[in-house]
Amino acid sequence: MKSTTPERGFAPAEFEARTARAQALMAERDLSGLLLMTEPEVRYFSGFHTLFWQSPTRPWFLFVPATGKPIAIIPEIGAALMRQTWLEDIRTWAAPAPDDDGISLLSDLLSPFADKRAKIGVMKGHETSLRMPLGDWERLINRLPGLKITDVTDLIQGLRMVKSPAEIEKLAHICAIGSATFDRVPEIVANGMPLDEVFRSFRREALAQGADDAPYVVGGSDQGGYADVISPPSRRPLRSGDILMIDTGCTWDGYFCDFDRNWAIERADDTARRAYDVLWRATEAGIAAARPGNTCQDLFRAMAEVISEMDASGGDIGRLGHGLGMQLTEQPSHAEFDTTELKENMVLTLEPSLSYGHGLMMVHEENIVVRPEGGHLLTTRAPSELTVI
Structure with missing residues (x-):
């Protein structure tokens, strides 16, 4: 017998709790933020749920700061749906744009951290992928020479387990x-x-x-x-x-x-x-x-x-x-x-x-x-x- 059908989606308190747990772990590691690019992680912290991820054309980014709500940097085509989530800071560009697919927006967000030689986390380990062109990643890092990148695979996977x-x-x-x-x-x-x-x-x-x-x-x-x-x-x-x-x-x-x-x-x-x-x-x-x-x-x-x-x-x-x-x-x-x-x-x-x-x-x-x-x-x-x- 099937169970009673639950409500779809989650209350904002669910995402607040997930973000708070992540930020507590970030504080232990002296992390200024988490840069997330893959569908489950973006959805885990935002509630952004769409089949549009099946298209490889556009990259999508979510930045979880040390304090406050996550920040979405996404193609304009996803703005209306992202505004239905609990997030408030949503920055968009007209995508696809092969010459600058969100890289300038990411640079603007991360430059203050690079200036302070701060450390942010990216998932590098087993069962992870870089869901953006490697060339774009290299351009981004070259623009932010002071930024320190560390692996947070265990942090994110540990939360999601x-x-x-x-x-x-x-x-x-x-x-x-x-x-x-x-x-x-x-x-x-x-x-x-x-x-x-x-x-x-x-x-x-x-x-x-x-x-x-x-x-x-x-x-x-x-x-x-x-x-x-x-x-x-x-x-x-x-x-x-x-x-x-x-x-x-x-x-x-x-x-x-x-x-x-x-x-x-x-x-x-x-x-x-x-x-x-x-x-x-x-x-x-x-x-x-x-x-x-x-x-x-x-x-x-x-x-x-x-x-x-x-x-x-x-x-x-x-x-x-x-x-x-x-x-x-x-x-x-x-x-x-x-x-x-x-x-x-x-x-x-x-x-x-x-x-x-x-x-x-x-x-x-x-x-x-x-x-x-x-x-x-x-x-x-x-x-x-x-x-x-």
């Missing part, structure tokens, strides 16, 4: 929509149906259940299992003995779910049933381990120990899950290398996988929120035994 109650409400809502969509799969999928039509039918059902979009629908299907889970679907029809997996990232009000489900078409062999059972129990181990004070490494090891019953590699395809929120995948990673400490109200994807047979694999996925007693499911838990359609 822990969700507010309002964010968790939206995530729970889209997870409920995704769960309701998966519940309908046995009714809309049948033996002989081409895989690309399976995916189209799933997308239609997700929208009918209330999703704003279903931008990520991948999976696979083959005899006894599947070997690939990221390719576009083919026209191959479903066959008796196939294992079908659908993995979806549906969105509602800019927040993602990200989980999958597995089904057998008409019949399942013992190996596939065993793989499903191992992964279901590995997920249970992950749910139990998702407590504040444990690390992502602990979470990984708890799932990998169960996976090793069938897959000596521990099912390690790099990681066994990740953070979830405004992006389909966020930090942290449930991996041997990630010692990030889990905190209450982190929202995570648990994604154990294993390899078996001749090049086959299976993946199981749930979305949870970290609570003192362990992971609290946002998705409706998958059946404990492989469902046969």
Whole structure:
């Protein structure tokens, strides 16, 4: 059953609290500001939510000062929408302007900091990008020789990892929509149906259940299992003995779910049933381990120990899950290398996988929120035994 539909957007107090937390951390590092250029970070501090980011033509900038509200430096085409947010200082230019795409406006804003040889933060680390031409960045820095640039990836990602109650409400809502969509799969999928039509039918059902979009629908299907889970679907029809997996990232009000489900078409062999059972129990181990004070490494090891019953590699395809929120995948990673400490109200994807047979694999996925007693499911838990359609 889908949850009660939350209100769209956030109250100004949400953004005030996010900005205040960032500014407190900035003060500890003697930072005069944060320069943000990518969609999730701009939206996180401003509430500016638009699909227009899909166009690579225009850069967008947000500056979070040490005190006061963030300042937007954006193309004029976004001014009307940005004025609907809690921000007041919105500076625009007619874009695209390849010779000066906001660089003069940025220089004017940052020059006083450069004159004082002040330090500002930019995200430089893993899972970040410079969403402006490198040449423009070089021109900007050359204009501001006194400005000190430092990496604030950990600061921003650390803030975004822990969700507010309002964010968790939206995530729970889209997870409920995704769960309701998966519940309908046995009714809309049948033996002989081409895989690309399976995916189209799933997308239609997700929208009918209330999703704003279903931008990520991948999976696979083959005899006894599947070997690939990221390719576009083919026209191959479903066959008796196939294992079908659908993995979806549906969105509602800019927040993602990200989980999958597995089904057998008409019949399942013992190996596939065993793989499903191992992964279901590995997920249970992950749910139990998702407590504040444990690390992502602990979470990984708890799932990998169960996976090793069938897959000596521990099912390690790099990681066994990740953070979830405004992006389909966020930090942290449930991996041997990630010692990030889990905190209450982190929202995570648990994604154990294993390899078996001749090049086959299976993946199981749930979305949870970290609570003192362990992971609290946002998705409706998958059946404990492989469902046969």
